[in-house]
Every structure is written in structure tokens, then in C-alpha cells.
Amino acid sequence: MRAELPSIEELHSRIVDTGTAGYLDEAIRCYRIDAYRACIIMTCSAVFDSLGRLFEKAAELDPTAKSIASHVDSQKRSGSSWEGWMLDKIRSDKLLNPDTITALSRIYSFRNQAAHPSEKDSSERDARYIYETAVEHFLGCVLELPSLVMEDIVCGLSHESYFLDLTLDAVIRKVSEELSRLEQRNWPVLIDKLVKIAEAPAGDTTAADNASSFLGGMLHVESQKTIDWIYRRAFKRSRFFDRNRHAYLADLLCARPEMMRLFKGDERTTLDTLLASNISSADPPARPDRDALWLLESMFEEFKNEEFTSRTHGFDLTVSAIVQRHWTDPRVINGLKKGLYRLIVDTLLLKFRTADTKEEGAIANLLISLDSEIADGTTGSDAFEFVKALCSDRFDGPVKALRDSHFEKIPRIRKLAQDYARDVRNADLSLWRLDPKN
Numbered sequence: 001m002r003a004e005l006p007s008i009e010e011l012h013s014r015i016v017d018t019g020t021a022g023y024l025d026e027a028i029r030c031y032r033i034d035a036y037r038a039c040i041i042m043t044c045s046a047v048f049d050s051l052g053r054l055f056e057k058a059a060e061l062d063p064t065a066k067s068i069a070s071h072v073d074s075q076k077r078s079g080s081s082w083e084g085w086m087l088d089k090i091r092s093d094k095l096l097n098p099d100t101i102t103a104l105s106r107i108y109s110f111r112n113q114a115a116h117p118s119e120k121d122s123s124e125r126d127a128r129y130i131y132e133t134a135v136e137h138f139l140g141c142v143l144e145l146p147s148l149v150m151e152d153i154v155c156g157l158s159h160e161s162y163f164l165d166l167t168l169d170a171v172i173r174k175v176s177e178e179l180s181r182l183e184q185r186n187w188p189v190l191i192d193k194l195v196k197i198a199e200a201p202a203g204d205t206t207a208a209d210n211a212s213s214f215l216g217g218m219l220h221v222e223s224q225k226t227i228d229w230i231y232r233r234a235f236k237r238s239r240f241f242d243r244n245r246h247a248y249l250a251d252l253l254c255a256r257p258e259m260m261r262l263f264k265g266d267e268r269t270t271l272d273t274l275l276a277s278n279i280s281s282a283d284p285p286a287r288p289d290r291d292a293l294w295l296l297e298s299m300f301e302e303f304k305n306e307e308f309t310s311r312t313h314g315f316d317l318t319v320s321a322i323v324q325r326h327w328t329d330p331r332v333i334n335g336l337k338k339g340l341y342r343l344i345v346d347t348l349l350l351k352f353r354t355a356d357t358k359e360e361g362a363i364a365n366l367l368i369s370l371d372s373e374i375a376d377g378t379t380g381s382d383a384f385e386f387v388k389a390l391c392s393d394r395f396d397g398p399v400k401a402l403r404d405s406h407f408e409k410i411p412r413i414r415k416l417a418q419d420y421a422r423d424v425r426n427a428d429l430s431l432w433r434l435d436p437k438n
Contacts, residue, residue: 011132014140019053020046024139027131036127037114043131044111047104047138048083051090054143062147064093083108095145097183103137106130146186153178154193157210166213168220175217184222188229191215195234198248212248216255231262241274243281250275250295257298260315268314276317279325292322293331300338323347328366336377345382352389357397363390364398367410375412380420387417387432406433 008031015024023046030038052072058065068089075082087108090096096104110130114122137143144152156162163171182190197204197211215234218226234252241249249271253259263271279292296319320343326332327347336344355363367374367386375383387407390399407414418434421427429435 008128008131011135011140014135016142017046017050017139020050020139023049031124031127031131034124036122036124039127040110040114040122040130043127043134044083044107047107047134048086050138050143051086051104054145058145058148061151062145064095065145065147083111094185096143100137100143103133107133144181146182146189149181150186150190150193153190153214154197154207157197157207157214158204159210160206162210163213171213171217172220175214176221178214179218179221184225187218187222187226188233191218191229191233195230198234199245208248212251215248216251219252219256227256227259231259235259235263235267235271241270243274243277246274247278250278250292254294254298257295257302260299260302263314272315272317275315276321279318279321293326293329296322296326296335297331300335304338319343327351328362330370330373333366333370333373333377336374341377345378349382349385349389352386353392357394360395360397360399364402367402367413371410371412375416378413378416380416380424383413383416384420384425384427384432386413387421387434391432403433406435 008028012024012028023042027039027042027046030036030042052069055065055069055072059069060066068086072082072086075085087104090104091101094101107130110122110126114126163174165171179187194211194215197207198215200208215230219230230252234249238246253275260268275295299315299319319340323332323335323340323343324347327344332344335341351359352363367390378386390403390407395403402409407417414434417432418429421429421432421434
């Protein structure tokens with residue numbers, strides 16, 4: 001059984017563009033007295049009047065809209081027709097989506113037939129079809145030009161509440177909703193705007209952070225095509241990288257670490273220097289420290305099937321900076337078994353041998369909390385070197401307490417060091433507090 005079609009009155013109740021009330025009230029009156037030609041003509045006039053006001057609204061932001069609004073105004077003042085010209089301009093410049101352009105073409109075609117009587121008269125069915133098409137595509141919805149959509153997105157970025165939830169899934173949902181308002185062919189223009197905002201953190205930190213998050217979300221909405229667009233606009237166009245201006249690029253690499261593969265030669269070296277500089281900075285500009293650890297984890301995942309060393313794919317400075325700055329983090333220690341063994345061990349030994357009293361607590365906490373993880377990824381030789389470094393007289397706090405307990409709180413590391421000292425070095429265990437505590 002076919003669903004009952006909505007009445008002309010019901011269709012009329014769906015209209016949201018109140019600026020067309022005069023035309024549409026007349027169209028309804030014509031429909032009710034069976035003047036279907038006039039109904040079609042008035043409905044078409046309402047649609048083009050609505051479009052004319054839409055282009056006027058966008059004129060300050062969009063040169064094409066400004067040109068259209070100016071030409072239409074000129075034609076109106078001279079008493080000349082302009083609807084056909086507007087339709088051709090919308091078609092040639094693809095200013096609306098294909099379905100909307102098709103609907104506009106049909107409305108205009110029916111209008112021409114109604115305005116120039118032929119052997120075929122306009123029927124109630126024709127009038128109803130045109131009215132319903134007008135409501136569905138133009139008058140019963142908020143029609144948005146790409147320029148206005150992008151301006152709305154850009155303005156929203158200045159609000160701290162733009163992303164209510166910064167988890168990856170929530171960001172992707174928000175970005176997907178916004179992008180659904182734009183055809184994909186307009187995305188590169190939006191990306192240009194987002195990159196410009198993200199590269200100016202000093203101007204509006206909130207907008208810059210949100211623009212960076214938006215770009216990261218875009219990388220997950222559409223795969224390779226979007227990756228290529230963002231790579232070319234955010235990375236490729238920059239002749240050099242500035243530590244403050246381009247700090248957001250680390251976020252994009254966290255979102256899509258495979259982008260690291262796109263950089264070749266000097267590009268890779270330059271980007272590596274930028275990332276390492278931001279990570280090593282005492283106060284990384286415009287992004288939280290955790291990004292560095294996200295980046296490291298992303299690299300682990302991206303290169304999990306390949307040889308991963310401190311010089312992985314030319315990003316040796318970046319990886320070294322992450323390890324050296326975040327050496328107490330479990331995610332760094334995780335790298336012991338993921339190809340970063342020598343870098344992490346050497347970093348830990350350096351810290352143990354040169355740490356000041358302020359870092360003593362961090363060292364003790366690291367060893368106690370990650371005893372098993374470190375032991376699982378460390379050789380006996382290096383475990384023994386750890387113990388030797390911890391026996392330094394300069395430690396008089398938590399590390400001294402650990403040493404005075406004969407390393408009972410780190411049993412796995414202690415066992416490795418004991419076995420190596422006794423079986424390989426034939427060393428005196430008591431000298432290094434590796435003997436049982438009395």
C-alpha cells in the first residue's frame with residue numbers, strides 16, 4: 001500500500017525560509033483555485049529569491065557569491081531576467097551539491113514551460129511536484145554555501161566547548177558531522193583555513209588547538225586522499241619548520257604515523273629536528289607533553305613489523321628526545337623490547353650516573369614500579385651496571401634506602417645482576433649490596 005502523500009498545506013508548514021512567504025502564500029492560493037501554471041511560477045520565484053538572499057549573505061566572505069549578488073541586483077534594477085544566468089553559474093561553478101542542482105534545473109524547466117504555454121498544460125501533479133521539490137531541497141531546509149559552512153566551522157573553533165570531548169572517537173564524530181555539510185571537493189579549501197589557524201597559536205590558542213584537533217580528526221574520516229591533502233598543505237608547503245608555528249604537526253603524526261613515511265631526505269631531517277626541539281623544550285609550545293609519548297607509541301605500532309632502532313626512518317633525534325625526556329614513563333620502558341634497547345639502557349645509565357638529588361625519587365619509583373618490565377627486557381650485564389650506578393655515595397634518599405635494603409624491592413633486576421656478577425664477573429656481591437641482607 002502506497003504511503004499517502006503530504007497535503008500541500010502540510011508541505012507549506014515545513015517551510016523554514018520565511019523570507020519567501022509572499023511568493024508561497026500566492027502559490028498556495030493559485031493551487032487551491034486550480035491555477036497550476038501560476039502556482040509553479042510563484043514557487044520557482046520563491047526558490048530563486050531564496051537563493052538570491054543566500055548569495056547576498058555570503059557576499060562578504062565569498063568572491064563568487066559577491067559577483068552573483070552584484071549581477072542579480074543589476075539585472076533586477078534594469079528589469080531583466082536573471083534566474084537562468086544564476087542557474088548556469090551555479091552549474092558551472094558547482095556551487096551546490098549535484099542533487100540540489102538537479103532539483104533547481106527541474107524547477108526552472110517546469111517554470112519555463114508554465115510561463116510559455118504550449119500544447120501541454122500544467123497539471124495539479126506538476127504543481128504539487130514542483131512545490132514539494134522546492135520545499136525538500138530549498139525552502140524546507142537550511143541551504144548552506146560551502147563558504148558559509150567553512151566560516152561557521154572556523155568561527156566555532158574559537159570556543160573552548162567546540163570539542164566537548166577530546167577522546168579520539170568523540171573528535172572523529174564531531175569532525176564527521178561538520179564535514180557532512182561540505183562536499184569532499186571543498187575539503188582542501190577548509191584544510192587550508194585550518195592549517196592557517198593551527199600555525200598561529202599566538203593569535204588564538206583555543207582556535208589553534210581546535211584546528212589541530214580538527215585536522216587530526218579529518219585524517220581518520222577519509223583515509224589516503226585526506227592524508228595526501230593534509231600532507232601537501234600542512235607539511236609540503238613549508239620550506240622550513242618553526243618550533244612554535246609548526247608544533248601542531250606532531251599531533252597530526254600521532255593521528256596518522258604512516259605520514260612519516262612520506263618524508264624523504266632533507267624533509268625528514270628538518271621535520272626530525274623540529275619534533276626533537278619541541279619535545280626537548282622545557283615548555284613545549286601549544287601542545288601537552290603527552291603528545292610525545294603518543295607519537296612514540298604510534299611509531300611502535302606503525303613500524304611493528306620492521307626493524308625499529310633509534311634511527312628509525314630518519315627520526316633518530318625525535319625518538320632520542322622522547323626517551324631522554326620521558327625516561328621514567330612505562331611507555332618508554334616498553335621500548336626495551338621494541339628495538340630501542342640500547343638507547344633506553346644508555347639513557348637510564350646516564351640518568352643513574354648523573355642524576356641529582358631531585359631525581360632520586362623518580363629513579364627509585366621507576367625501578368620499584370617497573371622491576372619486572374625492566375628485568376624482562378634487560379641483560380644481566382646491564383642490570384649489573386644499573387646496580388653499580390645506584391651504589392654511588394651521592395644518593396642519600398630513596399635510592400640509598402633501596403640500596404641499604406640490598407635491592408629487595410627490585411627482586412627481578414637484583415637477580416639478573418647477582419647472576420651476572422657471580423657467574424660472569426666473579427665479583428664480590430657484598431661490594432654492590434647484592435648479598436642477602438643480614
